[in-house]
Amino acid sequence: xxxxxxxxxxxxxxxxxxxxxxxxxxxxxxxxxxxxxxxxxxxxxxxxxxxxxxxxxxxxxxxxxxxxxxxxxxxxxxxxxxxxxxxxxxxxxxxxxxxxxxxxxxxxxxxxxxxxxxxxxxxxxxxxxxxxxxxxxxxxxxxxxxxxxxxxxxxxxxxxxxxxxxxxxxxxxxxxxxxxxxxxxxxxxxxxxxxxxxxxxxxxxxxxxxxxxxxxxxxxxxxxxxxxxxxxxxxxxxxxxxxxxxxxxxxxxxxxxxxxxxxxxxxxxxxxxxxxxxxxxxxxxxxxxxxxxxxxxxxxxxxxxxxxxxxxxxxxxxxxxxxxxxxxxxxxxxxxxxxxxxxxxxxxxxxxxxxxxxxxxxxxxxxxxxxxxxxxxxxxxxxxx
Amino acid sequence: xxxxxxxxxxxxxxxxxxxxxxxxxxxxxxxxxxxxxxxxxxxxxxxxxxxxxxxxxxxxxxxxxxxxxxxxxxxxxxxxxxxxxxxxxxxxxxxxxxxxxxxxxxxxxxxxxxxxxxxxxxxxxxxxxxxxxxxxxxxxxxxxxxxxxxxxxxxxxxxxxxxxxxxxxxxxxxxxxxxxxxxxxxxxxxxxxxxxxxxxxxxxxxxxxxxxxxxxxxxxxxxxxxxxxxxxxxxxxxxxxxxxxxxxxxxxxxxxxxxxxxxxxxxxxxxxxxxxxxxxxxxxxxxxxxxxxxxxxxxxxxxxxxxxxxxxxxxxxxxxxxxxxxxxxxxxxxxxxxxxxxxxxxxxxxx
Numbered sequence: 001x002x003x004x005x006x007x008x009x010x011x012x013x014x015x016x017x018x019x020x021x022x023x024x025x026x027x028x029x030x031x032x033x034x035x036x037x038x039x040x041x042x043x044x045x046x047x048x049x050x051x052x053x054x055x056x057x058x059x060x061x062x063x064x065x066x067x068x069x070x071x072x073x074x075x076x077x078x079x080x081x082x083x084x085x086x087x088x089x090x091x092x093x094x095x096x097x098x099x100x101x102x103x104x105x106x107x108x109x110x111x112x113x114x115x116x117x118x119x120x121x122x123x124x125x126x127x128x129x130x131x132x133x134x135x136x137x138x139x140x141x142x143x144x145x146x147x148x149x150x151x152x153x154x155x156x157x158x159x160x161x162x163x164x165x166x167x168x169x170x171x172x173x174x175x176x177x178x179x180x181x182x183x184x185x186x187x188x189x190x191x192x193x194x195x196x197x198x199x200x201x202x203x204x205x206x207x208x209x210x211x212x213x214x215x216x217x218x219x220x221x222x223x224x225x226x227x228x229x230x231x232x233x234x235x236x237x238x239x240x241x242x243x244x245x246x247x248x249x250x251x252x253x254x255x256x257x258x259x260x261x262x263x264x265x266x267x268x269x270x271x272x273x274x275x276x277x278x279x280x281x282x283x284x285x286x287x288x289x290x291x292x293x294x295x296x297x298x299x300x301x302x303x304x305x306x307x308x309x310x311x312x313x314x315x316x317x318x319x320x321x322x323x324x325x326x327x328x329x330x331x332x333x334x335x336x337x338x339x340x341x342x343x344x345x346x347x348x349x350x351x352x353x354x355x356x357x358x359x360x361x362x363x364x365x366x367x368x369x370x371x372x373x374x375x376x377x378x379x380x381x382x383x384x385x
Numbered sequence: 386x387x388x389x390x391x392x393x394x395x396x397x398x399x400x401x402x403x404x405x406x407x408x409x410x411x412x413x414x415x416x417x418x419x420x421x422x423x424x425x426x427x428x429x430x431x432x433x434x435x436x437x438x439x440x441x442x443x444x445x446x447x448x449x450x451x452x453x454x455x456x457x458x459x460x461x462x463x464x465x466x467x468x469x470x471x472x473x474x475x476x477x478x479x480x481x482x483x484x485x486x487x488x489x490x491x492x493x494x495x496x497x498x499x500x501x502x503x504x505x506x507x508x509x510x511x512x513x514x515x516x517x518x519x520x521x522x523x524x525x526x527x528x529x530x531x532x533x534x535x536x537x538x539x540x541x542x543x544x545x546x547x548x549x550x551x552x553x554x555x556x557x558x559x560x561x562x563x564x565x566x567x568x569x570x571x572x573x574x575x576x577x578x579x580x581x582x583x584x585x586x587x588x589x590x591x592x593x594x595x596x597x598x599x600x601x602x603x604x605x606x607x608x609x610x611x612x613x614x615x616x617x618x619x620x621x622x623x624x625x626x627x628x629x630x631x632x633x634x635x636x637x638x639x640x641x642x643x644x645x646x647x648x649x650x651x652x653x654x655x656x657x658x659x660x661x662x663x664x665x666x667x668x669x670x671x672x673x674x675x676x677x678x679x680x681x682x683x684x685x686x687x688x689x690x691x692x693x694x695x696x697x698x699x700x701x702x703x704x705x706x707x708x709x710x711x712x713x714x715x716x717x718x719x720x721x722x723x724x725x726x727x728x729x730x731x732x733x734x735x736x
Binding site: 002023024054055056057058059060061062063064066067069070074075076077078079080081082083084085091095098099101102103104124125238239240241242243245253254255258259370371373374 | 386437438439444445447448449451452455456457458459460461462463464465466467471474475478479481482483484504505507508509510511512515618619620621622623624625628635636639721722723726727
């Protein structure tokens with residue numbers, strides 16, 4: 001019933017802690033112009049634009065897509081805004097794809113962005129909540145008990161998080177767009193970084209970045225006429241569950257498991273660890289890599305950390321995770337999910353440059369948000385579904 | 386395209402300064418909508434929510450809304466930082482992909498818990514306009530002045546819109562302002578932001594609503610007379626007031642063309658016009674003749690404007706007109722941004 005859809009253009013900004021050289025509109029345009037150039041089309045060829053970003057309070061603009069319409073030359077076109085917490089970059093790409101799959105538009109541009117230097121994300125995530133319980137802990141304070149829960153139940157040795165962090169920071173050195181380029185980390189040095197939210201160390205946390213990602217999506221008819229490499233979408237999935245209730249499994253949330261199960265079913269995947277060539281996974285705190293390996297079905301329960309320890313998730317391993325350097329090296333919140341989705345496309349399009357995984361044909365993009373409760377995933381391939 | 390219809394609606398009666406949380410606002414309307422349609426939560430394939438963090442004074446304010454749905458076992462769900470009418474659009478897209486047959490769309494707006502005029506001003510260009518704090522009402526007043534000077538509207542025609550809306554609201558249980566007023570009486574009132582008087586501006590209230598969408602046979606099973614969506618489209622204009630002809634709404638006109646408003650007669654039109662002169666501009670942009678089309682029989686946003694829920698309320702009202710048999714073809718409309726910047730237009734028909 002649904003039409004086939006392919007990503008034909010990927011563009012992202014050079015991410016860093018403060019892009020003082022550009023306005024928010026300029027930041028967004030940098031990604032958009034690169035995506036359009038990559039797709040070799042102009043903005044006039046775009047039928048509709050789907051924009052996502054995390055809370056408007058991070059920059060202090062309510063519904064910024066309204067103001068950005070001018071910078072995007074969108075007058076007379078549909079502009080649609082998505083906001084689903086930290087998973088928003090992934091959700092936005094999925095909503096954009098659905099506009100194509102539903103047969104409504106032939107060419108859709110989708111954008112995720114955040115200019116965190118214009119505000120204070122830590123403050124914006126910790127404001128006193130009217131009529132509700134304040135958390136006042138920031139994301140690290142919120143997630144550290146969950147990480148501790150994972151370590152306790154899996155028996156993972158304490159250096160696993162640091163291994164993930166050093167891997168991602170090393171991978172990021174091969175990615176010219178990544179925020180952090182820190183080539184000199186060793187496991188020993190990383191173990192000495194300060195404990196921020198026990199058991200989460202400084203190196204195991206993501207930076208705060210300015211950045212944007214844009215993708216150009218086309219329906220089958222147009223993608224077939226397009227001569228460049230393509231990332232065909234084999235499946236998309238989203239699942240959500242409440243933040244808190246008695247007995248909720250927070251280390252491996254049911255919504256994440258269901259999201260992955262749904263994606264594997266749609267894409268015909270029966271053995272994800274074997275059939276998937278590379279994963280761009282949403283890992284804002286290093287310990288989430290082994291946790292999500294289990295949650296998504298790449299590893300048995302309590303065994304995800306062994307894949308990390310055995311080096312299987314390194315670029316040379318059997319299941320490379322975050323060759324781009326991941327969220328641990330670049331985190332413009334509203335864009336981070338779409339960067340995962342876009343990097344997955346770059347891998348199957350053969351456009352990942354130095355961090356290319358040779359022969360990658362099937363790649364997964366993954367994003368999560370809220371209190372590990374909103375999940376978005378897609379599976380892309382160089383082959384048509 | 387799949388045939389998709391609205392099969393049920395629920396709206397919360399408007400209140401001023403309610404102390405309820407967003408979850409408490411939403412929960413009863415979701416329950417009411419599902420009960421009216423006669424389905425369980427487990428039969429809903431997709432949920433979509435519209436709301437605005439800045440109105441709640443809290444980032445990620447929508448996260449708590451999944452508690453109102455009772456999202457366990459986990460559900461397929463999304464959220465738009467916009468009016469619930471845009472959430473309805475996303476749900477319509479989702480159903481078109483064939484991934485689900487039944488969707489619930491809901492929205493909430495606690496418009497009175499903060500200075501809504503200043504909050505909506507934060508939509509403006511953050512570098513050159515918002516720091517001047519022009520005020521959302523004042524930007525709309527600027528548009529009204531341009532329209533008056535151009536002879537596109539008159540103050541009397543604006544007052545007639547207000548008088549008709551307040552009188553019609555007497556029959557609407559969810560409306561807040563209502564009553565009989567002569568046009569001369571309204572024109573004798575003072576300006577609040579010249580040339581706008583208080584009754585020219587949408588009334589900020591707290592509200593919530595929910596709409597159930599269903600495809601094909603599911604729709605026929607769930608409603609006696611589904612409100613079939615025959616066309617739906619949204620468009621945007623540049624926000625820069627100096628770069629637009631403020632005496633018309635280009636994006637509303639283009640959206641109406643794509644939605645097919647002009648293909649046949651329109652019995653009822655529910656237009657989200659937060660200012661009286663904007664109803665007049667929208668009637669023109671959509672090609673509606675007030676002698677042939679009943680405009681805003683609910684009273685519209687002038688009698689109850691729960692921001693972020695007021696657009697979805699127009700969909701609920703238009704669908705109810707079709708359910709009741711009072712209309713065979715209805716238009717629902719939503720706008721957002723200063724001076725009718727972004728517009729969504731939908732045509733619904735009974736069978």
